[in-house]
Each structure stands twice: as structure tokens, then as C-alpha cells.
Amino acid sequence: MANEPVRVGLIGAGKNTRDRHIPGFQTVEGVEIAAVANRSMQSGRQVADQFNIPQVYGSWQELLEDESLDAICIGTWPYMHRTLTLAALEKGKHVLCEARMATNSSEAQEMLDASRERPELVAQIVPSPMTFKVDDLINKQINDGLLGDLLAVEIQVLGRDFVDVGGPLHWRHNRDLSGYNILSMGIWYEAMIRWAGRATKVMAMTKVNATYRLDDNGNRVGVTIPDHVDVLCELANGAQAHIRISAITGLSAGNDIWLYGSDGTLHLDGQLNLTGGKRGDSQLSEISNPPEGQYAWRVEQEFIGAIRGEEPIVHTPFDVGVHYMEFTEAVTRSAQSGQAISLPL
Structure with missing residues (x-):
């Protein structure tokens, strides 16, 4: 439904989250950035004060327990993406995950599998905007x-x-x-x-x-x-x-x-x-x-539009993320072995 209220929680609020995602969500009618959990309470409060976010949590686990949140924006480094995505989906929350999708292809595949078990939830990877x-x-x-x-x-x-x-x-x-x-x-x-x-x-x-x-x-x-x-x-x-x-x-x-x-x-x-x-x-x-x-960049609008049933995820769905993670892993496997690596892995 158009303009249906959506409450978003932020896990990790680094530069891309502050420069891109928060301003992007703030342009969408009916969306509230309702909570943040950063690397420390102090850094979380700084982000909350800067962007008028009402709730600061001391850990991502606490934030995911907030039943009032509809969606999560994951802005951490790749090593946490699998853990946070699986936990958020398990809690019934839509997920927008920062790129790159994961640290390896098996983690990415777990994320895709978990999203397919909850087809009613939107799962999106922040896309490459270069071109x-x-x-x-x-x-x-x-x-x-x-x-x-x-x-x-x-x-x-x-x-x-x-x-x-x-x-x-x-x-x-x-x-x-x-x-x-x-x-x-x-x-x-x-x-x-x-x-x-x-x-x-x-x-x-x-x-x-x-x-x-x-x-x-x-x-x-x-x-x-x-x-x-x-x-x-x-x-x-x-x-x-x-x-x-x-x-x-x-x-x-x-x-x-x-x-x-x-x-x-x-x-x-x-x-x-x-x-x-x-x-x-x-x-x-x-x-x-x-x-x-x-x-033009409209990642946050696309995410909310998908949650409201107005549009599909194009930039970028989880299955595309799995493929580029397989490509990324294949590059290292080939460099280490001296062999050609076929895809999919």
C-alpha cells in the first residue's frame, strides 16, 4: 500500500549509511528511521543526534528484539553481513544489506537460502552505482x-x-x-x-x-x-x-x-x-x-517500494549478489591454484 508507514532500524552507521541511506530513507514519505545500533553507544548517540533518530541500542541483538521495527539496514563490514541478515530475517524484518554481500560465496548462499524461506520479506543488496x-x-x-x-x-x-x-x-x-x-x-x-x-x-x-x-x-x-x-x-x-x-x-x-x-x-x-x-x-x-x-540512485526508495508491494528489487537482488560473490571467490581460487575456475561454484 502506498505510503504505508515503515519503521527502519540501522545496524552499523558508517560513511555510506550516513551519506546515502539515511538521507535516502528521509526522502520517502511514511518512513521513519526509528533506531540505531553502532559499534559503541557513544558513536550510536552521535549518529542519533545528527539525524534525529529516537532510539539508540547498545547492541544489534537488542535492536532486533524491537518488535516495532519493520526493516533493517545493515551498514557493517562484510564479515557481519551473513550473521545479521539471518538474524533479521528470523525476526521477520525486511533487509537492506550493504555491499559487498558477504566475505565468501557460501555465506552469500546462506543469506539467499534464508531469504527464500521468508518470501514475504524483502531482501536487497546495496548495488554498484558506478555506471x-x-x-x-x-x-x-x-x-x-x-x-x-x-x-x-x-x-x-x-x-x-x-x-x-x-x-x-x-x-x-x-x-x-x-x-x-x-x-x-x-x-x-x-x-x-x-x-x-x-x-x-x-x-x-x-x-x-x-x-x-x-x-x-x-x-x-x-x-x-x-x-x-x-x-x-x-x-x-x-x-x-x-x-x-x-x-x-x-x-x-x-x-x-x-x-x-x-x-x-x-x-x-x-x-x-x-x-x-x-x-x-x-x-x-x-x-x-x-x-x-x-x-539515478534510488536504492532506499526501491527497498521501501518493494516492502509496500509497488515494485520488485532490481538493484540488487540476493541471487545476483551470490553470483558476484562466486566470481570474487573464483578469482582468488584461480590465482592461488593457477587453474581456470568454472562458475557457478
């Missing part, structure tokens, strides 16, 4: 036949800084917290499959160049999550894809995406400008992307 404004435009060019048959995809996501040995330790460098997730690889893979389709086979090489970092106390901590990765993929449609993600490419040209087809080519630059050309053209030409055709 939102051009996804529909790319798909239109492909559907209109500009490429012909898709043959190859090249994705480069390159930082512009040099290798940072001994730099500060971020949670993304900690395998206990992040799992198999590597840099922004899963985020860009999720974006790619919207227009190029899923991988069915993966071969990868990875490298840890910054082998240690410094924690908050200045102590050295060994790092095992790669800072440079090359992935070759066989896609379900028969095309091949090459994905390179790196944090060691000082002074690089940045991000660059190419889609090569039997009859045409598409190029997406680092500013999300799309150009294309067909057989017989001498160069690529700009493809206009009018603002009214661009998809």
Missing part, C-alpha cells in the same frame, strides 16, 4: 545492434597513486573483515554484467605489492589481499572479458572500458562519456546521454 547513469544507454546501443555480436570486453580500473607500502590499514585490507573481496573488483563486475552478462569461467593472477600496513597504534600488520589483479573471463554469451583492477598504477590514465563487437565498438571513459562506432567508420563518435534517460 548507473550510462547502464541504460549502453544496453540501448547493444539492443539496437550497434555491436553486432559481443566478442570482447576490456575493463581497466586503475588508481593514480603509487604503491603504498606501510600506509594506513583500512578494513578492506583485512581479510578477516573483507574476505575474498579485492579492491573494487566486485563492484565493477556487478556493473559489467548488467550489459555484458555473467562469467562462466575465470582465470586470474593477483599480486600483493604492499605486503604490510600500519594499524592505529603504528604496528605493522601483514596484508594478504591483493592490490593488483588481472582476470580473464569467459562469458555466458561466448565473449571474453579482461578485467584489471589496481591500486599501484601511479600516474595512470584511470578508468577505461571497451566493448568490442562483430560490427561495432563502444568506449566508456573515466568520466562516463560513451562513444561508439560501426564497421566502416573512421573514428568513434559521441553518443548523447540526456539527463532524463539516466538512472
